[in-house]
Amino acid sequence: MNITVVGAGAFGTALAICLSKITAVTLWGRNGEHAAAMRQDRENRARLPNCAFPDALEISASLQEACAGDIVLLAVPMQQLKHFIDQNQAVLTQKTLVACCKGMDLESELGPLDVILRVLPDSQTALLTGPSFARDIASGLPTGLTLACADEAMGRILQHRLSTPTLRLYRTQDTVGASLGGALKNVIAIACGAAMGAGLGESARAAVMTRGFAEIQRLAVEKGAQPGTLAGLSGFGDLVLTCTSTQSRNYRLGVSIGEGVDFDPTTTVEGAATAKAAHKMAQKEGLDMPITAAVAGLVENRLDVQEAMQRLLSRSLKEE
């Protein structure tokens, strides 16, 4: 049975390359010229250069044609997801929709699955998340991800359909925990990058990462997540990767903020919008999330790193 990957960015391309080694996959991109170039070059030079497509991988610019199978992986940026689902409801009805994006919708503060279900309430949905860089997955390096699906039977099916010899999926029914862990780790990665970019040191980064994890747990548990999910790949695992690697765009945005240099505004950096959405949500819930508030201030240019760190350090002393 065919699997469709929607979104010919770095991550969609990496998943398509990896899965096409075990099953029939069609990668759909919205831009016809880009799709034609990928078909001719047998690689995605724009988003994931030097990762050759397996012969079996099909490329299409027609969503109708690409969505012939039953499973559709959605690898568009979080802030584009609602628009994409709205525009393509007819094609997506009756499909099992696996969101592969990380973040919270800025307008509604919803995660990917709730964004989908608001438009297509009867859809079967799941979330694929966890520590992974597109290039690692495409290169066949060993990777462990979380497949979150509220329906256990469907979760088992997807776990088996989407695992490969190098991509090992763990299953959970806790979609809230998996979603919020993946969304909020990007916010903390921006904070860690900012601390490093400003020369505050690795000890400061470790403190920000750890106290950031406490914030992730606080908000996610309030929203119904299980603490064990946050300790897993989708939470702690992805936090560690994203807060410590210059491969991460969220981390690199933070470094640029800390260094006071410009960052390419066209780069997909999910943590920027998510920081604003999470800050709003925390305020509404009356939750203390000072690092998230600081990152919202940094990305909105209301604060600089020294002010943000001063605010964090001058808070009243407390129990851990």
Ligand SMILES: NC(=O)c1ccc[n+]([C@@H]2O[C@H](COP(=O)([O-])OP(=O)(O)OC[C@H]3O[C@@H](n4cnc5c(N)ncnc54)[C@H](O)[C@@H]3O)[C@@H](O)[C@H]2O)c1
């Ligand atoms: N790159 C990674 O290493 C990685 C790893 C894990 C998860 N993710 C997640 O995957 C998601 C996508 O990230 P990416 O790295 O592929 O980003 P990217 O910037 O490389 O690509 C995004 C793609 O989405 C397409 N797109 C944007 N709006 C669209 C729309 N309305 N309709 C159809 N297509 C649209 C763009 O044309 C582009 O091809 C993000 O949520 C990210 O957090 C990325």
Ligand SMILES: O=P(O)(O)OC[C@H](O)CO
């Ligand atoms: O490049 P980033 O910061 O979007 O991170 C990519 C993945 O989410 C890491 O798991």
